[in-house]
Amino acid sequence: MAVLSYEISGSGPAVVLLHPIGLDRSFWSGLPAVLARRNTVIAVDTAGHGASPDAARPGNMRDRVDQAAALLEEIGPGKATLVGVSFGGMIAQQLALARPDLVSGLVLGGCPAAIPAQARKAILQRGADAEASGMAAVVDATLDRWFTAPFLSSLEAARVRARLLSDSPATWAAGWEAIAGHDALGRLGSLTMPALIIAGELDTATSLEAKRELAAAIPGSKLTILRNAPHMMHLECPDPFAEAVSDFLLSTGQA
Numbered sequence: 001m002a003v004l005s006y007e008i009s010g011s012g013p014a015v016v017l018l019h020p021i022g023l024d025r026s027f028w029s030g031l032p033a034v035l036a037r038r039n040t041v042i043a044v045d046t047a048g049h050g051a052s053p054d055a056a057r058p059g060n061m062r063d064r065v066d067q068a069a070a071l072l073e074e075i076g077p078g079k080a081t082l083v084g085v086s087f088g089g090m091i092a093q094q095l096a097l098a099r100p101d102l103v104s105g106l107v108l109g110g111c112p113a114a115i116p117a118q119a120r121k122a123i124l125q126r127g128a129d130a131e132a133s134g135m136a137a138v139v140d141a142t143l144d145r146w147f148t149a150p151f152l153s154s155l156e157a158a159r160v161r162a163r164l165l166s167d168s169p170a171t172w173a174a175g176w177e178a179i180a181g182h183d184a185l186g187r188l189g190s191l192t193m194p195a196l197i198i199a200g201e202l203d204t205a206t207s208l209e210a211k212r213e214l215a216a217a218i219p220g221s222k223l224t225i226l227r228n229a230p231h232m233m234h235l236e237c238p239d240p241f242a243e244a245v246s247d248f249l250l251s252t253g254q255a
Helices: 031-035 061-075 087-098 117-133 136-146 149-153 155-166 169-180 185-190 208-217 238-251
Strands: 005-009 014-018 040-045 080-085 103-109 195-200 222-226
Touching: 005 031, 005 061, 014 031, 014 061, 014 087, 031 040, 031 238, 040 061, 061 087, 061 169, 080 087, 087 103, 087 169, 087 185, 103 238, 117 136, 117 169, 136 155, 149 155, 185 208, 195 208, 195 238, 208 222, 222 238
Parallel strands: 014 040, 014 080, 080 103, 103 195, 195 222
Antiparallel strands: 005 040
8 A cells, every 4th residue: 555645636647746855745836736737636745754654764765666656556547747856856767767667757857867976975964964953953054055045035935944844854864865875877778758857057956967967868858947946946936847847748748
């Protein structure tokens, strides 16, 4: 039985939304409503987030993939397009590789194909800092990576701050453990479903070079760069992000 919490809206070809680390299925701005005009939208709380149960320790991608696959099999939508941002995009890559029978398309925002070995210690430290000193010790640095300076005074940024402060340091750390082990680069060439890579022009958390590498690794994929968009592009620039996703679904016959 699937263990993840989720919410379904709309009707039509299935689209699964996989959120970034520390957030939950409510952090998609207006995207679910836009997509639900033509699609069945399944917004998921990944393990340790929202109403889903805590993630196992140490965190790993295998569990995330197994849980998402079990959810899709239980709901039974047939193949689905996966839309993932940051951590959600990494999970989407791994799910498409492990279970291509469940995936009809990929939209990957703000994520790399792999975490370089030299970056893994710093990635793990983000979880260790929260476990040692609480979420308040990591929130400011996280928001600085995620948003532009002017957006930090917005109501949406305040909502993100509150969500992060309410997170469990243990499940936050489990997410970073899974991220540190992410490496799909050498296998992405086997994917055959259409894919869109969305990059924020002002993303300081994941370099444009990393997103170009991701796009080059997936045969036939398209790279779209959103002007003035940061790492959390779907929250700070929701309309251009939703337009890019909608256009992709229409152009690939999945809407």
